[in-house]
Amino acid sequence: MNDLLKVPKTPKGVETLNNILSAATQLIYERGYHGANIGDITKLAGVATGTFYVYFDSKISLYRYMLLQFSHSIRRELAEKTRGCKTRREAERAGLVAWLEYVRDHPYVYNIIWESLYVDRKLFTEYYETFNKAYVSGLKSAQDNGELANIDLDVLSYALMGISNFVGLKYCMFSESEVDFGNVADEIMKVLERGMFTDYIPAAPVPVPEKARDMNFRVEVDFSFLKQKGKESE
Amino acid sequence: MNDLLKVPKTPKGVETLNNILSAATQLIYERGYHGANIGDITKLAGVATGTFYVYFDSKISLYRYMLLQFSHSIRRELAEKTRGCKTRREAERAGLVAWLEYVRDHPYVYNIIWESLYVDRKLFTEYYETFNKAYVSGLKSAQDNGELANIDLDVLSYALMGISNFVGLKYCMFSESEVDFGNVADEIMKVLERGMFTDYIPAAPVPVPEKARDMNFRVEVDFSFLKQKGKESE
Structure with missing residues (x-):
């Protein structure tokens, strides 16, 4: 017993698990993690919903295993x-x-x-x-x-x-x-x-100023590039 | 008038738009695009929900603008x-x-x-x-x-x-x-x-076989690495 999944003991169990994994891969790709629910995964895998829980205790365990x-x-x-x-x-x-x-x-x-x-x-x-x-x-x-x-x-x-x-x-x-x-x-x-350069000259290191690492969500509207874009297409 | 947003004509309008943009940035970061709804964005921005539509016709337009x-x-x-x-x-x-x-x-x-x-x-x-x-x-x-x-x-x-x-x-x-x-x-x-290598020897090109580009969602369960992982922690 692993912490992510229960390892099946029979070839049939392995096949079922493969189907669940394949279906989960397809649905998470197509709909995203949150959009792929366990019911749809088991349906696409062709097994009963309860079968999912034979192998995984939750969707996040399945995802971590993937x-x-x-x-x-x-x-x-x-x-x-x-x-x-x-x-x-x-x-x-x-x-x-x-x-x-x-x-x-x-x-x-x-x-x-x-x-x-x-x-x-x-x-x-x-x-x-x-x-x-x-x-x-x-x-x-x-x-x-x-x-x-x-x-x-x-x-x-x-x-x-x-x-x-x-x-x-x-x-x-x-x-x-x-x-x-x-x-x-x-x-x-x-x-x-x-290297990508044709001629090698060691660059002098540029000192980087120390700065507090606080996240600033302030975003200011900027029209200049919209105007430039407009100009380009004129 | 741009196809992504209506450009405000007054400083007050610009300020409102900045607040909407900042709130959207924060909420999309915190909750993801689908989890950040227009009501919560305008609430955090401190404006009425309808104000959003003065500038953008939809959340996807706002996101594309961002x-x-x-x-x-x-x-x-x-x-x-x-x-x-x-x-x-x-x-x-x-x-x-x-x-x-x-x-x-x-x-x-x-x-x-x-x-x-x-x-x-x-x-x-x-x-x-x-x-x-x-x-x-x-x-x-x-x-x-x-x-x-x-x-x-x-x-x-x-x-x-x-x-x-x-x-x-x-x-x-x-x-x-x-x-x-x-x-x-x-x-x-x-x-x-x-370059990263100390000694330069041009490598002979390796021919790459042509292959059809069809997506295969088949994924097979693989326990070997779980066993290895188990071993490492023994």
Whole structure:
């Protein structure tokens, strides 16, 4: 007995659980977490409502289980696709291609993972902090091997996750036509391997003033950009 | 008269609109777009419900206006903070620090902008595609000047947006303690200026197999990671 779900003991039970998970994935993608109720999930899964509670004690437990399973399945996929890589460089490139393939085949994962920000921000934070921890551990080995420059690994890990996620948005969610993920990865590798600038001049650090961190909800109306927009279309 | 809002003609009208915008920002942050109703927004703004309709024809118009205004205000902030920069390198660094400062001071923008993925995916796509267009235009000038390497500018723009957004998550949303944004930007500049790898070997492109793009909602239960998790805590 796990704290998120009751593990079924028979193949039939596993099949039922798979149906519930698949139905929940589809409905949370289509209607959002709050719009996907347990009755509709079990109906789409073809089981009685009560069957849900054989496996999960609540919708939030199911959702937490889904996040955990996505996180695990993505990391396993990346681990498998980078297993044969001899260098961290090769692994980063293969990992990026594997991620783009994963998102192309499971485009709903963005919606479902990012919705955690709205369901319970702790889940969202935990999702990325857990991913970061694993990523940093891999980067650390490469840094110890002398393969990586002396870069803060938390910053680097989040930068790399940001690149993957936003390039994934562009080429798996926004673009109508399919692109060659290998080409996309090659463009990213240009940045990671040699940087984006043609000439290297270390920049002097700019001091950042200390500031209190209170949230200010004051928003002022601003028409200037509407006018500019108007002008552009004149 | 704009298609999103009726522009007020008096200072009092502008003040009322500012109050509505501020209240909407707070409530959409706290309760989500669907949870923030017009009655509660006007109540928090201290105006009658009918006053809302003096300016907006619907909640979606208000929300679209908010997205447009955030997009404009972020780009203006970045433009101002990078105005004195002599090189694109300086501008990228200053822009990253300016973005982190903006998010620190307006942490709700992440929630409100990203919720567009759930309100209407077209708004989310449009938000980033518009940002991308402006970003690519700036990068293009730098590339024409010979400041940037020969990198696909759409890929580069999304990679840079991804870096900013995910580093912003880490240091403005996830981290308990304040960090020096200048230091964070310096770490990113190491990647952008010289790359993350200590030794440059061009990687051979890996061919990506063509695949049909049909969404498959089939999800299979996976206990192996739960077992691993259990083991770790034994």
